[in-house]
Amino acid sequence: MKKMIAYCGLNxxxxxxxxxxxxxxxxxxxxxxKLWAELNDVPILPEHINCQGCRADGIKTVFCDNICDIRQCALKKGVVTCRDCSDLERCSTAGKILENDPSALKNLKSQGKICKGE
Structure with a gap:
C-alpha cells in the first residue's frame, strides 16, 4: 500500500x-x-482518465504527470512523500490538500520515514 499513497498523502x-x-x-x-471537466472548467476526455498511481511507474493523468505542483515539488526535492519534507507544516501547496482531506495527513503520518528504494 505504501506505493499507492501519493506524495500529498491521498490514496x-x-x-x-x-x-x-x-x-x-x-x-x-x-x-x-465529465466530473473533472466540470470541476476544473477544462476539457477532459475519457481517454485522459488513465493513471497507475502518482508514485508508481506507468501512465498518469495529465494533471498528475505535468500539472500537480505537489508532485513536481516532491520530485524536485527528492522526497518519497511530503512527510519527508521539512516544509510540510508550513507548505501552502500541500496544505490545500491536507485541509480538504484529513485522511491525507493521516496517510502521510502512517508512512513513517521510508527509503526511496521502497
Missing amino acids: CEKCDAYLATVSDDQKLREKTA
Whole structure:
C-alpha cells in the first residue's frame, strides 16, 4: 500500500482514474472525465482518465504527470512523500490538500520515514 499513497498523502487506490485504469472501466472513465471537466472548467476526455498511481511507474493523468505542483515539488526535492519534507507544516501547496482531506495527513503520518528504494 505504501506505493499507492501519493506524495500529498491521498490514496491513489481510491482515485477514480486509478480505479478506471486497473479495471479498464470505460463507464467510470466517462463519468470521471465529465466530473473533472466540470470541476476544473477544462476539457477532459475519457481517454485522459488513465493513471497507475502518482508514485508508481506507468501512465498518469495529465494533471498528475505535468500539472500537480505537489508532485513536481516532491520530485524536485527528492522526497518519497511530503512527510519527508521539512516544509510540510508550513507548505501552502500541500496544505490545500491536507485541509480538504484529513485522511491525507493521516496517510502521510502512517508512512513513517521510508527509503526511496521502497
